[in-house]
Amino acid sequence: MTTVLPDQFGHFGRFGGRFMPEALIAPLDELTTAWREAMADPAFTGEFERMLRRYVGAPSLLYDATRLSDAAGARILLKREDLNHTGAHKIRNAIGQALLTKRMGKTRVIAETGAGQHGVATATACAYMDLECVVYMGEVDTERQALNVARMKLLGAEVVPVKTGSRTLKDAINEALRDWVASVDKTHYILGTAAGSHPFPAMVRDFVRGIGDEAREQSLELLGRLPDAAVASVGGGSNAIGLFAAFIPDADVKLYGVEPGGEGFDSGRHAATISAGQVGVLHGARSFLLQDEDGQTIESHSISAGLDYPGVGPEHAWLADTGRASYRPITDAEAMEAFRVLSRTEGIIPAIESAHAVAGALDIAKELGPEATILVNLSGRGDKDMDTAASWFGLADKETGRE
């Protein structure tokens, strides 16, 4: 099913494409060619595979979460991407694109980051492969995520606070694109999610699809069959497409994307792009996005910085449109409850992004019943979220220490 998508112009049905300045079209063509040639070259794919195994720690475990399963009322398997180097799935994409940067003979990398996870992954890959690295980060986020700013700097990256627009992730992407237009001859832009202009949605998918490929094989080994459902959180959509890609042709495996419902739709403060957005064009592709009546982008909200983006990758829009995958919102409060449940039942503190997927799986377990086996992408670990969690659960308060 996906093997033919996107088409040569980067379209997933009516979504995707290239809505970019002409100045970047020839470089995007060159990138597309370089990426396709690299993926057909065993020397490149072999080196990528070697780095994943020897540096990242792939394949990540598939963990049979028995106590969580008891709480959920169905069998839950966790794909432990939180155990990867740097603590999330994002390192797969950063390593892949950094390796491609070297192959293209470019010496400088730029990236955007919201909470800082993709920035840290990119800075890590650049340190590992000796590339110059500049990370654009909204000024608001640099203040909220000072620890990740320090990490990136320690890894040798330059962090540029973006002071225009809403001073958050979408503006960091705008600023990275502005840099890229002026520097593309020696610079590669490592976009952090499976969104943006062609070839990024397909290229990022291919670099992270190891998540699902591994999990599919591990499921067959563990269960002797495929799971009934695969569940992942969706911000821009890279961890979800990384899990889904392997299962799209398996019609019996239901695919569920969990979107950040924030404080609920009625509040207007959410980032559930597919569930509540409309079709439009943002950052180079046609997809669903949060926009006002005039097509101006609306600021998103999620307790999870990694899901706090007003757009979504075009392949997810296509999967939603065709009905192959379904998407549902989980509120901040539901995600934090799942964060607590997973910590208490399994001793695993998840990223709040991944807690959305766990919360979705708890609901889906009720719908599918006790015989169901549900695969969940535990896309990242929760260390980075401890400030948020401490304040949410009142843990900073010495006396409480309550649930």
Next chain:
Amino acid sequence: MNELVALGKAGAAVRKANAEGRGALVGYLPAGFPTYDGALDGLKALVDGGADVLELGLPYSDPVMDGVTIQRATEVALAAGLRTRDVLSTVEKIAAYSDVPVLVMTYWNPIERYGVDRFAADLAGVGGAGLITPDLIPDEAAEWVVAADEHDLDKVFLVSPSSTDERIAMTTAACRGFVYATAVMGVTGARDKPSALAEPLVTRVKAATEVPVGVGLGISNGDQAAGVAAFADAVIVGAALVNALGDGGPAAVRALTEDLAEGVRREPSAAAGR
């Protein structure tokens, strides 16, 4: 392509200037900056100062092709509540003020959201000349091309120093009015020195098309305009005018426009006799 068709409204204005032995002057200001009325005054000053074509910017939340000057100006407009319909009413008022063609420069999503055909109909209805679309390439523009042709509007696409000859041929074939050649690899904004990339790009474009070629990005005074007019059919100025309007109001726009208009008239002009 039939050259008369490809000239459209803006192209005819450019060729009229070229027939006078000079380059045409294309001036940009965004709607709603510094206020709705202030933008109208700035646009009138552009007309009075001698601009041959106007570019009216439609403010957008995510302007990836714009440098800080235009970003900040359009943020002011949006923060004050400017709507797409206000951009159209601005076009209507300027079209009533003069015969200078008014192109709307816009990122694509606001048009898609408004409805492509509906926007084309409404733009034509208020006397607008067409669109300049910095993030819409002809490859993705089928719906716009149909709507523009239906409503007799100009379609200005961009070419860049990085464009291949093949893409230049394809893009210019899709243009009506003129083709916008970006002089630098970069975003909008006044620059101190002229770009060495512009002239070779114009040479490549002219080898591919009869459509007039406008050069923009970084041009900020009469001397620079004269330099560009020596090889291009039209000189496009944006950020410098926005700075002038913000700092000195319509009088400053008028003064800068007159300086630029003098620049495009300086001898020798290679634009003569096109």
